[in-house]
Amino acid sequence: MPATIRDVAKASGVHVSTVSRAFSSPHLVNSDTRSRVLAVAESLGYRPNRAARALITGRTHNIGLIVADIANPFFPPLIKAAESQARNRDYYVFVADTNEDAVTEEELVQALAKQVDGVLLCSPRMSNDLIEQLSREVPVVVVNRLIESIPAVVMDVAQGARTAIEHLVGLGHCDLALLGGPRGSWTGREIRRSAIATARAVGVNLTVLGPNQPTEVAGAAAVETICRSGVTGVLAYNDLMAIGVLEGLHNRGIRVPEEVSVVGIDDIALSRLVRPKLTTVATPTAAAGRTAVDMLLQQRAEDRRTTAQVTLHTELVVRDSTGPGPRATVEPPSATARGKVASYAKE
Amino acid sequence: MPATIRDVAKASGVHVSTVSRAFSSPHLVNSDTRSRVLAVAESLGYRPNRAARALITGRTHNIGLIVADIANPFFPPLIKAAESQARNRDYYVFVADTNEDAVTEEELVQALAKQVDGVLLCSPRMSNDLIEQLSREVPVVVVNRLIESIPAVVMDVAQGARTAIEHLVGLGHCDLALLGGPRGSWTGREIRRSAIATARAVGVNLTVLGPNQPTEVAGAAAVETICRSGVTGVLAYNDLMAIGVLEGLHNRGIRVPEEVSVVGIDDIALSRLVRPKLTTVATPTAAAGRTAVDMLLQQRAEDRRTTAQVTLHTELVVRDSTGPGPRATVEPPSATARGKVASYAKE
DNA sequence: CACGATACTGCAAAGGTTTGCAGTGAACTA
C-alpha cells in the first residue's frame, strides 16, 4: 500500500536507481530530473523504507540508549538531550531500561546490537570485561564510567566530591558521612575514593555508608545511622538520596542546615524545589548526552578508531542545605581525632 | 562479519529455510534437527537480522513513543512502564520528544511511521483531524486525549478535578483559582470544563488562568495574579505548576496551607518530596503506559478493528498543602457572590 | 502390497533499497 521507490520511478519515468540517487547522492543526478523526482515522491507520499536501506547499507540509522532507570530523575535530561542530538543527525533512538540489573543490561545490548549502529551505555552496572567484550560486537560509548580503550564521557565527580567535602569543612564540619551509591557504580567508587582522600588530606572524620540503592527511600533509611554516628555533614551519592536524607532529618525534627548540613550530587531539577533547597554538585547531564551521541556517530563515521574519553566539569552549587558547623568557632577538632576514616561499607 | 542464517545453515548441514523455521515455526521442524540448529546458531552467535525480517514480514517489532517532553516528570514513569511492557512482548521502543510542539509531533509520526508497527501518542498537541489522518498511515493509540474512532487511554481527570474542587470547598474555600495548562491539551480542557461545572454546581467562585506552559516556572509566575485575585484555593493543571505555586507563595511569605491551599494533578514522585507535601489527584501513569502498549499490539494482531477507549480512575491524595479555608467557620459566602465564574483565559 | 497421509526438508521468489559497472549522447580537444 505505501508507495515504494518503484512507484516513484514509474510515475516519474526514470529508473529506480535514479530515484535512489535523487535522494542519497544529489550530485549524481541532473537537477531537473531530481526536482521532478522529488516532486513526484512528495505527491505520492513516498518515504524510503529504512529496513530495506539498512539491509543493504548495513546502517540502521538507529542508536540504542540504555539506562538503569528511566524514572530516576537523573536520566530524563540526558535522554532528552541525546535524543534531540541524534534526531538532528537523522538518527532515532531506542530507549531501554535495565532496572538497575546487570544481566538485563547485557541481554539488552545483545538484542539491540543487530538493529542499531551503536549503543550508549549510561551508568552501566555490568563488569568492565563484559563491556569490552560487547564493544567488539557493536560500537559502544559509555557514560559515567571509565574503561581502558572504550570511548566514554564521564563527569568529574571526584573533583565534585572534593569540592563538596572542602565546602563542608570550610563551614566548620569535621565529622562527615558519605552516603554511598549502588554496588557496581563507577561514579560511586570515584566519589568514595575522592571523598576519603580529601577527608584524609584535610584531616576530618569521614564515615562511609553503603552500598545503597540510589533512591530517596534509601536516603531516608540511612538517617538513623547518620544520627547515631553523630556527624554534622553529609555528602550523598546523588540528589535523590540527599533529598531522602533531608526528608528523614525533617521527620526526626532535626533542622537543616542548623544542625546537619547535606550535600547532593547531580543537581537534578528537583533539588531546587525541595526545602531547604539542596546544595549540590551540578553535573552537566544534557551535555553528556549530546557529547556521547556525537562520539558514537563519529566513531561510526571514522571507522571506529577513536577511543576518546572526555571528562566534563562539575560545579558546586551552594544553596540552603549547608550551613556553619555546630562547633565551627568553638572547638576545632583535636589533633588525635583528625584524619580518621571510618567505613561501614559492606562492599 | 556477523553470522547470518546462511552460515548457520551451512554449519549445521541444513537449508536456510530450515534454520528460519527452527526459530520461528518450531513445530514444523524435527526436534533433533532443531536443537542441532539452535546449538550451532548459539555457538556462532547468530542473531536474526531484524531489518531483513521486517522487510519481508512487514512487521518491525518496534513501536514509537512520542511525548511532549521527556524531562517533564509526568512522563518517565509512563515511558518506563510502556518500554517494559513492550519488551516483555518482544518489542523495542523508539522514544521521541516533541518539545511541546505540534509540528515536530507530526513530522515525528510521519518519520517513524515506516519503521514501527505502531505509535503511542502521549498528550498530543496537534489537532484531532491530523491525528485521525495519521492514524490511517500507521496504527496509533493516543494517551490523554479522546478522539472519536481512535483507540485511546485517558485518565479520568474530570472526576479528579471535581473531587479536588469539592475537597477545597469542603475545607471552606469559596474563592478558587484554576491554573490552566498548555493550549491544545485535551486534559487541560477536561479539567477546566469539569472545574467550572463543579464550581458552578457547588456555588463557589472560580478564576480561570491560562493557558500556561506546564512548568513550575509558569506556576511560580502565576502567583502574582493569584494573590491579586484574592483566592484561597488553587487547583493547578499539574503537579509541576502546583509546586511552582508553592514556591512562589513561599517566596512571598504566604503560608501553605494556612493562608492558601494548593492542589495539583498527577501525583508525580516529586509531590511527596516538596514541603508542604502536595495534595494532588493521582493519575495511574504506569498503568496507562502498559495499557496503551497492549492496545497497540492487540490492534495489530486483530487486524485493526478495535477502537477501544479506556478511562483509568484517578484518586485524590490529601497531603499537607490543603487545609481549612480562612473564613471556614466565620463567614460563609454570601448568596450573591456564589457561583460566579470569572475567566482570564486567553484561549 | 498399494495407497494415502504424515512429517520433514529443500527450492526459489519476494520484499525495497543501494551501488558498481556499463551504456548513451553531448561537449570538448587536438
Place this chain on the structure above:
DNA sequence: TAGTTCACTGCAAACCTTTGCAGTATCGTG
C-alpha cells in the same frame, strides 16, 4: 574529423530473511 572526456542514466546483483510450494521418505491402513 576523430578521439576523449564528461554528465547522466540504466541494469542487475546483493543484502538477509520468510514462506508457499514441491519433493522425499516413512508410516499406517485397508
